[in-house]
Amino acid sequence: MITQIKLDYINRVIDECLDEDSLELKGKFLGDEGVEALVQTNRQFDVENLDLSHNKLTWRGAHHLFHCGQFKNLKRLYLGDNNISDKGVKELPSSNFVENLSLLDLRYNNIGPVGGLAVVGSPKFRKLQVLIFQENPVGDATLIALAKAPAFANLRKLNFYRTDITPIGIKVLAKSKVLQRVKQLNIARNYLHLESARLLGNTKTLTNIETLLMYDTGIGDAGVKAIMESEAFAKLKTLRVT
Numbered sequence: 001m002i003t004q005i006k007l008d009y010i011n012r013v014i015d016e017c018l019d020e021d022s023l024e025l026k027g028k029f030l031g032d033e034g035v036e037a038l039v040q041t042n043r044q045f046d047v048e049n050l051d052l053s054h055n056k057l058t059w060r061g062a063h064h065l066f067h068c069g070q071f072k073n074l075k076r077l078y079l080g081d082n083n084i085s086d087k088g089v090k091e092l093p094s095s096n097f098v099e100n101l102s103l104l105d106l107r108y109n110n111i112g113p114v115g116g117l118a119v120v121g122s123p124k125f126r127k128l129q130v131l132i133f134q135e136n137p138v139g140d141a142t143l144i145a146l147a148k149a150p151a152f153a154n155l156r157k158l159n160f161y162r163t164d165i166t167p168i169g170i171k172v173l174a175k176s177k178v179l180q181r182v183k184q185l186n187i188a189r190n191y192l193h194l195e196s197a198r199l200l201g202n203t204k205t206l207t208n209i210e211t212l213l214m215y216d217t218g219i220g221d222a223g224v225k226a227i228m229e230s231e232a233f234a235k236l237k238t239l240r241v242t
Contacts, residue, residue: 002037010037022049026078032061039068046073053105054081062088066095076103080132086115093122102127107134107159116142123151132159134186140169147176158182161213162189170196174203182206186213188240197223201230211238 010030017024023045028034035057050071055061062084074097089111092098104125116138119125131152133142143165146152158179170192173179185206197219200206212227219227224241227233 002033002040006033006037007041010034011041011043014038014041014043018045018047021047022051023047024049024051025055026051027054030055030057030061032056032058032064035061036064039064039070043070045070047071048073048075049078050074050076051078052082053078057082057084057088059085059088059091063091066091069096071097073097073100075100075127077101078103078105079109080105080107080134082108083110085110086112086118089115090118092119093124098122098124100127101125103130104128105130105132106136107132109136111136111138113137113139113141117145120146120149120152123149125151127154128152129154130157130159131155132157133163134159134161135163137164139164140166143169144172147172147178150178153178153181155179155182157184159186160190161186164190166191167193167195167199170199173206174199175205177205180205181208183208184211184213185209187217188213189216192217192219194219194223194226197226201226201232203230203232207232208235209233210235212236213238213240215240215242217241 013025013028014023030038034055035052057079089106089109111133116133116136120142143160165187192214219241224239227239
């Protein structure tokens with residue numbers, strides 16, 4: 001049960017952090033109780049940006065957030081550096097703001113294939129332009145499902161940094177007709193070697209990429225050459241490798 005003291009406190013925090021179109025609560029150590037109190041204030045927020053990064057949230061806090069009705073105009077949601085896990089993120093598609101999201105940042109949340117598939121399997125993300133799974137072990141299954149999911153055709157920025165993907169996922173990604181609008185692709189620190197670079201170099205669909213991040217992989221000089229000499233990457237401006 002949330003006490004009046006807790007409600008008074010969260011209202012003060014909101015007043016301090018509320019801007020015209022943003023509620024910036026990053027690093028306020030709210031915890032699950034803080035999010036529950038936020039919901040129970042019954043205040044309506046017309047904000048387009050909500051940042052709850054680094055707040056020690058678990059699936060409980062995610063549950064309160066995803067089932068509240070106070071963020072109907074939300075477009076950009078930052079939930080990085082928490083622990084909402086598969087159990088929490090599975091409820092995201094049921095939120096009343098998900099269909100308006102253009103940015104979703106889920107980095108560092110202990111999300112595995114089950115949670116990853118729950119997100120990319122939803123048909124409600126048609127306006128999403130930025131998707132960040134960074135540092136979640138969502139694996140090839142999530143990348144493959146995403147590459148085939150028509151709802152994500154508007155993605156411009158895709159971050160799968162250190163997500164346990166392998167050439168199995170890259171093979172499907174390289175043939176994706178869904179992700180043709182992606183301009184920035186981050187697949188650094190994964191189990192990728194020369195084969196992955198060749199697969200990407202032979203893509204006929206990922207031809208709008210301007211920034212490709214593949215550092216801390218094993219593609220080597222031959223992999224760099226395969227990408228740099230690829231006609232598919234004519235628009236490439238930035239390539240980061242090690």
